[in-house]
Amino acid sequence: MKPFSLRQLASIPFAVILCAGLAVGSETTEVEWEIPEDTNAIESLTPEQAREIAGRFLGVSITVPFSPVDGNGVFNFALPLNGLTELDAATAEALARYGDPGCIALNGVRTLPEDVGRALAKTPSFALLLNGITKLEPATARSLAEYRGDLHLNGLEDLPTEVAKEIGQYRAGCLSLGGLKTLSPEAAKELAKYRGSWLGLNGLTTLSGEAARELATFKGDDLCLDSVTDLSPEAATALGSFCGSAIELDSVTLLSEQTARSLACFGGVNCRCGGSRNCLPRLPEPSPRAKPGKCV
Numbered sequence: 001m002k003p004f005s006l007r008q009l010a011s012i013p014f015a016v017i018l019c020a021g022l023a024v025g026s027e028t029t030e031v032e033w034e035i036p037e038d039t040n041a042i043e044s045l046t047p048e049q050a051r052e053i054a055g056r057f058l059g060v061s062i063t064v065p066f067s068p069v070d071g072n073g074v075f076n077f078a079l080p081l082n083g084l085t086e087l088d089a090a091t092a093e094a095l096a097r098y099g100d101p102g103c104i105a106l107n108g109v110r111t112l113p114e115d116v117g118r119a120l121a122k123t124p125s126f127a128l129l130l131n132g133i134t135k136l137e138p139a140t141a142r143s144l145a146e147y148r149g150d151l152h153l154n155g156l157e158d159l160p161t162e163v164a165k166e167i168g169q170y171r172a173g174c175l176s177l178g179g180l181k182t183l184s185p186e187a188a189k190e191l192a193k194y195r196g197s198w199l200g201l202n203g204l205t206t207l208s209g210e211a212a213r214e215l216a217t218f219k220g221d222d223l224c225l226d227s228v229t230d231l232s233p234e235a236a237t238a239l240g241s242f243c244g245s246a247i248e249l250d251s252v253t254l255l256s257e258q259t260a261r262s263l264a265c266f267g268g269v270n271c272r273c274g275g276s277r278n279c280l281p282r283l284p285e286p287s288p289r290a291k292p293g294k295c296v
Contacts, residue, residue: 040082050094053079059102064129064152065178066200075127077102082132084108092119103127103149112136117143124149127174131155134179141166150174154203161186168193176200183207188214200224205251209234216242226250233258240265249273 035053036042039060045053059077066073079098085108087095092115098104102125109132117140120128127150134155136144141163144151149172156179159167164187167175173196180203183191188211191199197220205227207215212235215223221244229251231239236259239247247266252273255263263271 040080042081043083043085045081045084045087045091045095047088047090047094050091051097054095054098057098062103062105064127065154066202075103078105079103079125080105082106082108085110085132087112087116089113089115089119092116093122096120096123099124101126103129105129107131107155109133112140112144114139114143117141118146120144121147123147126150127152131179136163136167138162138166142169145169145171148172150176152176154178156180159183159187159191161190164188164190167191171195174198174200176202178202180204183211183215185210185214188212189217191215192218194218194220196220198222198224202226204228206230207235208232209238212236212238213241215239218242218244220244222246222248224248228252231255231259231263233262236260236262237265239263242266247271 033049033052035057039053039057057079059079061074061076062078062080063072064075079095079102081095082105084106087106087109095104096119104120104123104125104127106120107129109130112130112133114137120130121144128147129152130144131152131154133153134157136153136156144153145166145168147170151170151172151174154176156177159177159180161184168190171194175194175196175198177191178200180201183201183204185208192214199215199218199220199222201215202224204225207225207228209232216238223239223242223244223246226248228249231249231252233256236255240263250272255273
């Protein structure tokens with residue numbers, strides 16, 4: 001093909017030349033996005049990139065804190081994105097495609113709008129880690145309650161009753177609220193309506209008798225209170241009526257005889273105090289709590 005002469009070039013419409021130039025330029029500047037080896041280094045994400053990482057990333061193993069005594073656990077097939085500090089609904093919806101048996105860690109995200117929570121709740125991943133969230137609005141809590149995996153919200157510093165009411169609608173496996181330092185009886189009553197298997201409140205250092213009474217109505221298997229250091233006879237009596245299989249009180253290292261006897265009414269398989277599975281005395285008579293049909 002012969003090159004254009006200046007006269008021929010001048011006869012070509014300017015628009016055609018411009019479009020050709022743009023096409024060439026787009027080909028030379030287009031760069032394919034590569035998923036970094038350390039996904040925690042990602043500080044921003046478009047919906048397109050989120051869709052790509054959800055579809056291609058194979059997952060890694062991460063450590064997850066469980067309790068002051070048990071230390072860290074390991075989650076495999078995880079997608080850690082702890083470098084992200086914010087997330088929009090479109091990106092969250094794309095990330096939610098990352099599926100079972102993985103988990104998604106977004107511990108750098110500080111605020112969670114309702115639409116983002118609703119999008120994340122659709123993921124089939126077995127766990128969702130949102131430990132950077134320090135405050136939840138009731139509407140966002142309601143959207144997260146639709147999630148069907150293990151939910152970690154260990155950054156929450158306060159649990160108002162209206163938020164606890166929404167979280168109490170959660171119906172999946174494990175709920176970890178390890179950042180709470182206090183829990184009102186009103187919030188405990190709503191939280192106890194949660195219908196999963198494991199309720200972790202490992203940030204509480206004290207527990208009132210009223211709050212313990214409400215928590216004891218929790219219908220799951222395991223109630224974890226591993227930072228409570230002092231248990232009153234009133235709280236012990238209330239926890240003794242818990243119908244699950246285990247109560248964990250690993251920071252309680254000393255029990256008075258009255259408190260121990262009150263707690264001994266617990267009829268589950270395991271009541272662990274100070275790391276010991278045998279912290280309770282045997283009662284001379286079977287506890288009414290242990291009779292068939294007592295817990296429904």
